Amino acid sequence: MSLPSRVRLIDVGPRDGLQNEKQPVASSDKIALVHKLQEAGLAEIEVTSYVSPKWVPQMADNHAVMQGMQRQVGVRYSVLVPNLKGWEAAVQDRPDEIVVFGAASEAFSQRNINCSIAESIERFAPVVQAALAAGVAVRGAMSCTVGCPYEGDIAPERVAYLAGLMKGIGVQRVDVADTIGVGTPLKVQRAIEAVLRHYDIDHVSGHFHDTYGQALSNTLAALQMGVWNFQSSVAGLGGCPYAKGATGNVATEDVVYLLHGLGVETGIDLDKLVDAGAFISGVLGKRPQSRVAVAILNKRAG
Amino acid sequence: MSLPSRVRLIDVGPRDGLQNEKQPVASSDKIALVHKLQEAGLAEIEVTSYVSPKWVPQMADNHAVMQGMQRQVGVRYSVLVPNLKGWEAAVQDRPDEIVVFGAASEAFSQRNINCSIAESIERFAPVVQAALAAGVAVRGAMSCTVGCPYEGDIAPERVAYLAGLMKGIGVQRVDVADTIGVGTPLKVQRAIEAVLRHYDIDHVSGHFHDTYGQALSNTLAALQMGVWNFQSSVAGLGGCPYAKGATGNVATEDVVYLLHGLGVETGIDLDKLVDAGAFISGVLGKRPQSRVAVAILNKRAG
Numbered sequence: 001m002s003l004p005s006r007v008r009l010i011d012v013g014p015r016d017g018l019q020n021e022k023q024p025v026a027s028s029d030k031i032a033l034v035h036k037l038q039e040a041g042l043a044e045i046e047v048t049s050y051v052s053p054k055w056v057p058q059m060a061d062n063h064a065v066m067q068g069m070q071r072q073v074g075v076r077y078s079v080l081v082p083n084l085k086g087w088e089a090a091v092q093d094r095p096d097e098i099v100v101f102g103a104a105s106e107a108f109s110q111r112n113i114n115c116s117i118a119e120s121i122e123r124f125a126p127v128v129q130a131a132l133a134a135g136v137a138v139r140g141a142m143s144c145t146v147g148c149p150y151e152g153d154i155a156p157e158r159v160a161y162l163a164g165l166m167k168g169i170g171v172q173r174v175d176v177a178d179t180i181g182v183g184t185p186l187k188v189q190r191a192i193e194a195v196l197r198h199y200d201i202d203h204v205s206g207h208f209h210d211t212y213g214q215a216l217s218n219t220l221a222a223l224q225m226g227v228w229n230f231q232s233s234v235a236g237l238g239g240c241p242y243a244k245g246a247t248g249n250v251a252t253e254d255v256v257y258l259l260h261g262l263g264v265e266t267g268i269d270l271d272k273l274v275d276a277g278a279f280i281s282g283v284l285g286k287r288p289q290s291r292v293a294v295a296i297l298n299k300r301a302g
Numbered sequence: 303m304s305l306p307s308r309v310r311l312i313d314v315g316p317r318d319g320l321q322n323e324k325q326p327v328a329s330s331d332k333i334a335l336v337h338k339l340q341e342a343g344l345a346e347i348e349v350t351s352y353v354s355p356k357w358v359p360q361m362a363d364n365h366a367v368m369q370g371m372q373r374q375v376g377v378r379y380s381v382l383v384p385n386l387k388g389w390e391a392a393v394q395d396r397p398d399e400i401v402v403f404g405a406a407s408e409a410f411s412q413r414n415i416n417c418s419i420a421e422s423i424e425r426f427a428p429v430v431q432a433a434l435a436a437g438v439a440v441r442g443a444m445s446c447t448v449g450c451p452y453e454g455d456i457a458p459e460r461v462a463y464l465a466g467l468m469k470g471i472g473v474q475r476v477d478v479a480d481t482i483g484v485g486t487p488l489k490v491q492r493a494i495e496a497v498l499r500h501y502d503i504d505h506v507s508g509h510f511h512d513t514y515g516q517a518l519s520n521t522l523a524a525l526q527m528g529v530w531n532f533q534s535s536v537a538g539l540g541g542c543p544y545a546k547g548a549t550g551n552v553a554t555e556d557v558v559y560l561l562h563g564l565g566v567e568t569g570i571d572l573d574k575l576v577d578a579g580a581f582i583s584g585v586l587g588k589r590p591q592s593r594v595a596v597a598i599l600n601k602r603a604g
Contacts, residue, residue, distance in 0.1 A: 189303070217518040258486055261488070291514055291515035294549075
C-alpha cells in the first residue's frame with residue numbers, strides 16, 4: 001500500500017464545527033480551543049467566519065476570537081468569507097488564508113445561497129483578487145462533491161466543472177467535501193480524480209463526513225491516491241445539519257489514530273488532542289463524537 | 303482498486319452480540335432476530351453458544367433458539383462450542399458449522415481460558431474430529447490478532463503460530479479478529495498475511511471491532527487483499543467488554559453500506575437489515591450502534 005509519509009490536518013472544529021452546534025459558546029472558550037489545538041500540534045485551524053450574524057449568530061464574535069487568540073509561529077489560521085463585505089471585515093483580523101465556497105450541486109447552490117454555481121463563483125472573483133493582492137492565501141471549499149440532499153449522486157463532471165470555476169478565479173487549493181457523508185471509497189476517488197483535472201494533488205484536500213461511518217475508509221482511499229491534506233473536526237464537532245442526531249464532520253482524533261497506525265506523520269500529539277476535544281465537549285455538555293476519544297477517555301478512567 | 307465482486311457476511315449478532323449485552327433477551331426475540339436477518343439476506347448467522355450457563359447465562363436457551371427457529375434453505379447456522387461437552391449438546395441441534403476459538407496472545411489465553419494457546423487448541427482437537435466426522439463444518443475464531451488488552455501489539459508471527467495450530471487440528475477456515483478494535487489497515491493486512499501461510503484467501507474472514515472507529519478502513523484494506531468473508535453484528539450488538547461505553551463489533555449495516563457503495567454484491571437488503579437492527583435495539587431499549595442505521599432511521603423519520 002503506497003501512502004504519503006506525512007499528512008497535514010486542518011481542524012475546522014472552531015468554525016465549521018461550532019457553527020453547526022446549537023448552543024452558543026463563549027469567545028473565551030473558542031480561544032481556549034484554538035490554543036489547545038495548536039498545543040496539540042495542529043498546523044492549520046479554521047477559526048471563524050465573517051458571515052452575517054443574522055444568519056450565523058455563533059460566529060458573531062469573529063473579531064474577538066481572532067484578536068484574542070495567541071498566534072503560534074508556523075500555524076495557519078483560516079477564516080470563512082462569504083462576500084466582499086466579509087472580506088473587508090476579515091482582513092482587519094489578518095487571517096493567513098480565507099475560505100470561499102461553492103457547491104457541486106445546482107440544487108444545493110440554489111437552496112443554500114439562492115444562486116447558480118457559476119454565479120456564486122463569479123461573486124467570489126473580487127474577493128479572491130483582493131485577498132491575493134493582500135498576500136492572503138485562498139482555499140475553496142467544494143460541497144456536495146459526492147452526494148447532495150436534493151439531487152442524490154453527483155456526477156464527477158459536475159465536480160470538475162466547479163473545480164474549473166474555482167481555478168478560473170484564482171483559488172489556490174480546494175477541499176473536496178462529502179457534505180452529507182454518503183460517499184464510499186470509489187465514489188470519493190472519482191470526485192478527487194475530477195478535481196485533479198484542474199489542481200495538482202498537493203492542492204487538493206479531503207473533507208469527509210462520518211454520517212454513514214465511511215469517513216475513514218474514504219480517507220484511506222484518498223491517501224492511496226496521494227492526497228495528504230485533510231479537514232476534520234476535533235471531537236467531531238458540528239453534527240449533521242441534514243440528519244438530526246447523526247454524525248457530521250469526521251473527528252480529528254479518529255483520523256490521527258488511523259494515520260499514526262499507518263505510520264504516517266502528522267505532528268499531532270493524540271493525547272493532547274483528546275484533551276482539547278474533551279474540553280470543548282465539556283463546554284457543550286456532551287460526549288465527544290469520536291470513537292477514539294471515547295475509547296481513550298474510558299481507558300484513562302479505568 | 304481491485305476488489306472482490308461479492309462478499310459473504312456472517313452476522314454474529316445473535317451470539318457474539320447478545321452475549322455481550324447486559325440485559326437478558328427472550329428466546330422468542332432471539333428467534334425473531336434470526337428470522338429478520340435471514341429475510342434481509344444474511345446467508346450465515348452465528349446463532350448461539352454451548353458454553354456453561356454459569357459463565358454465559360445469556361446463551362442458556364441455546365436449544366430453545368436452535369429448535370425454535372425456522373431454517374431457510376441456503377443459510378448456514380453456526381454455533382460456538384467451547385469443549386466436547388458443548389459439542390455433545392450442540393450436535394443435538396444440528397448446526398451447519400461449529401466455531402472453536404483461540405487467542406494469538408498468550409496473556410489473553412491465560413486470563414480468558416486459563417491455559418496456554420497450544421493447550422487450548424489441543425483440547426479442541428477431539429471436538430473438531432467429532433464435528434468433521436458428523437459432517438459439520440468447523441470455523442476457528444482467532445482473537446487478539448492485532449492487539450491484546452494485556453500484551454499490546456501482537457506480532458504477525460504469533461498469528462501465524464495460532465493459524466498453524468488451528469490448521470493442524472483440522473479447522474477448515476478461520477476468522478482474523480481484532481478483538482479490541484485497535485487495528486489499522488497495515489497492521490490488519492500483516493495479520494492476514496500471516497494467516498495466509500496456512501489458509502488460502504477463501505478460508506480467511508475478517509472480524510473487526512469499531513472501538514477506535516477503524517473497522518471499515520480495515521475492511522477496505524482486507525478487501526484489497528482479496529478477503530471476501532467478514533463477520534459483523536447487526537446494530538453493532540455487543541459493545542466492547544474491554545472498554546465500557548465503547549463500541550465493539552462493527553455494525554453489519556455499516557459494512558453493507560460500504561460494500562454496496564463499492565459495487566460489491568452481498569445479497570443483503572439494507573433496508574430490511576436496518577429493520578432487523580431497529581427491532582433488536584428496541585428490545586434492548588437502546589439506539590442501534592450503527593451510523594448507517596441512525597442516518598437511515600433519521601431520514602425515514604424526516
